[in-house]
Amino acid sequence: MSGTSSITKTFTFTQEDVAKVVRRFTSDLRMIAESSKSMTEAEAAKYGHDVEYLAQRGYLKMVDVTLLSADAEVKAVQYVVQVGSNDLTPSKPGGVLWPEVNQPFLRIILSYTNDYTAAVKEKTLPNLKLGWVPTDASTAHVSLKESGGRDYSSNAFGVTRKDFT
Numbered sequence: 001m002s003g004t005s006s007i008t009k010t011f012t013f014t015q016e017d018v019a020k021v022v023r024r025f026t027s028d029l030r031m032i033a034e035s036s037k038s039m040t041e042a043e044a045a046k047y048g049h050d051v052e053y054l055a056q057r058g059y060l061k062m063v064d065v066t067l068l069s070a071d072a073e074v075k076a077v078q079y080v081v082q083v084g085s086n087d088l089t090p091s092k093p094g095g096v097l098w099p100e101v102n103q104p105f106l107r108i109i110l111s112y113t114n115d116y117t118a119a120v121k122e123k124t125l126p127n128l129k130l131g132w133v134p135t136d137a138s139t140a141h142v143s144l145k146e147s148g149g150r151d152y153s154s155n156a157f158g159v160t161r162k163d164f165t
Contacts, residue, residue, distance in 0.1 A: 013083075015056050017154035022052040024152040025079055025159065027093035029065065032077075035097040036067050038104035046129040047108055053127055055081065055157075059116040063159075064109040064139040069101035076141050076164040077149075081157075088153035088160065095150065095163070109139055 026048030033039035054060040066076040075098050082088060110132065144164035152159050 013155040013157035017157045018056045019052060020154040021152045021158055022048060022055055024091075024093045025051060025063065028077065028096045028161070031094065031096045032065060032067065032098050033106060035099070036104055036106065037100050038067060038098075038106040050128045050130050050132070051110070053124070054110065054112070054116070057124075058083075059112050059120065059124075060110065061113050062111040062139075064107075064111070066107045066109075066139075066141070067098050067101065068105045068107055070103045073141060073143050073164075074099065074101055076139075076144055078139065078162045078164075079152075079159040080162070081159055082151075082153070084156050088151035088158040090153045090158075091150035093150075093152070095148075107137065109135055109137060111139075 026044065029039075029044045029047055030041055033041065033044045051060065051063055060081055062081065063079040064076065065078075067074045077096065141164045147163045147165045149161040149163045152161065
């Protein structure tokens with residue numbers, strides 16, 4: 001005698017779930033910008049807008065934020081998108097009061113899903129606040145050590161934050 005069975009899991013989240021998670025990212029970014037004096041609050045809000053816009057449409061895979069001092073990495077965080085997981089433990093934003101450094105530069109790199117094709121990019125440009133350009137900069141952070149992180153989630157949408165110091 002033989003038999004088969006299958007299980008289907010459905011994970012649902014709304015645009016508001018994505019917005020809640022991205023607000024935590026944007027709060028982190030504002031704290032990073034203010035403490036390191038590397039970006040204005042208005043600039044951080046523009047990055048938050050673009051990240052939310054892309055995440056709500058399923059185009060965002062990861063956001064990498066790196067504080068550089070004269071081209072040397074000082075600190076970094078990576079926000080890896082998690083869709084369909086209820087295993088994340090929601091955290092509050094924080095733990096990202098970064099130092100003031102000489103010649104500060106905050107580099108933000110987005111990684112996209114395969115759904116973000118050239119045609120889609122062209123259609124989204126008018127809705128983004130920043131002019132994103134391709135880069136070959138590494139996000140491996142070989143000069144830093146991973147030092148913990150946090151999870152931000154709402155229903156089946158979330159991000160895992162990895163911290164590097």
